[in-house]
Amino acid sequence: MKSVTVLLPTLDEAEGIAEVVPRIPIEQLRASGWMVSILVVDGGSDDGTIEIARQLNCKTMRQHGRGKGVAMRQGFSAFLQSGDDALVMLDADGTYHPEEMIRMLKALEKADVAVGDRLKGAMDPDAMTRVNYFGNHLLTWCAVALYGVPMHDLCSGYWAFTRRSIRTLKLNSMRFEIEAEMYTSCVLEHLEITHIPIRYSKRLGEAKLGSVKDGWNILRKLLVRRIFKTPPHSVEGEGNLSIEQ
Ligand SMILES: Nc1nc2c(ncn2[C@@H]2O[C@H](COP(=O)(O)OP(=O)(O)OP(=O)(O)O)[C@@H](O)[C@H]2O)c(=O)[nH]1
Numbered sequence: 165m166k167s168v169t170v171l172l173p174t175l176d177e178a179e180g181i182a183e184v185v186p187r188i189p190i191e192q193l194r195a196s197g198w199m200v201s202i203l204v205v206d207g208g209s210d211d212g213t214i215e216i217a218r219q220l221n222c223k224t225m226r227q228h229g230r231g232k233g234v235a236m237r238q239g240f241s242a243f244l245q246s247g248d249d250a251l252v253m254l255d256a257d258g259t260y261h262p263e264e265m266i267r268m269l270k271a272l273e274k275a276d277v278a279v280g281d282r283l284k285g286a287m288d289p290d291a292m293t294r295v296n297y298f299g300n301h302l303l304t305w306c307a308v309a310l311y312g313v314p315m316h317d318l319c320s321g322y323w324a325f326t327r328r329s330i331r332t333l334k335l336n337s338m339r340f341e342i343e344a345e346m347y348t349s350c351v352l353e354h355l356e357i358t359h360i361p362i363r364y365s366k367r368l369g370e371a372k373l374g375s376v377k378d379g380w381n382i383l384r385k386l387l388v389r390r391i392f393k394t395p396p397h398s399v400e401g402e403g404n405l406s407i408e409q
């Protein structure tokens with residue numbers, strides 16, 4: 165049997181986590197050769213998210229510092245220590261469909277990294293604001309223009325990775341620019357990306373992303389990584405959990 169970590173970042177997602185975790189297709193994955201463990205990295209929820217996650221048999225971890233980027237990097241480090249073979253990450257807000265991770269994992273037979281593509285997939289009419297829809301297309305276009313490697317949905321929060329690709333990624337993002345940096349690192353480290361059309365639905369609970377500020381941070385990250393290909397590993401302090409090889 166192979167083993168997969170399902171990584172869920174949470175910040176006040178009591179409603180979302182209670183819906184998302186039970187929908188992870190553990191039995192179907194087991195039937196296709198995958199043992200599943202679920203890791204929740206929490207950013208300081210005070211709405212009972214952690215308690216619900218524990219009741220649902222998830223491993224839970226409080227992140228150091230703040231931001232989704234910090235949480236993901238901490239989750240990646242824990243994954244590498246766990247010895248699992250693959251990692252799937254998705255938001256814990258009910259926007260992504262856990263059932264689709266079977267297709268995402270299958271795609272790892274032919275690529276290092278699989279990215280869920282909302283923009284060419286089935287997007288529910290009320291799932292994304294117009295500003296976010298436009299911003300997602302614009303940022304994806306900028307990424308391809310700067311790096312020249314196909315990307316269909318830069319800011320997708322649904323990714324699957326082989327163990328080798330997580331070991332290879334070089335990241336230092338703090339917030340919502342983490343996915344853009346994952347793309348740049350895949351390109352710079354020559355990891356093969358495949359794109360899987362997915363469904364995207366309206367989130368449960370409240371959004372934490374601020375469209376304009378976070379959009380600008382994402383663009384800035386694309387530009388910075390184009391010039392400085394590796395993040396500095398030497399910085400001490402909270403959140404600088406760079407992934408070492
Ligand atoms: N651990 C942790 N998780 C976070 C933090 N900020 C956001 N998240 C989680 O990251 C995921 C994505 O955050 P969202 O607020 O949904 O951002 P988004 O999906 O880009 O934006 P929407 O499309 O508006 O939902 C959710 O599961 C959040 O709970 C944080 O600081 N720490």
Ligand SMILES: [Mg+2]
Pocket residue numbers: 255257259367
């Ligand atoms: Mg979301």
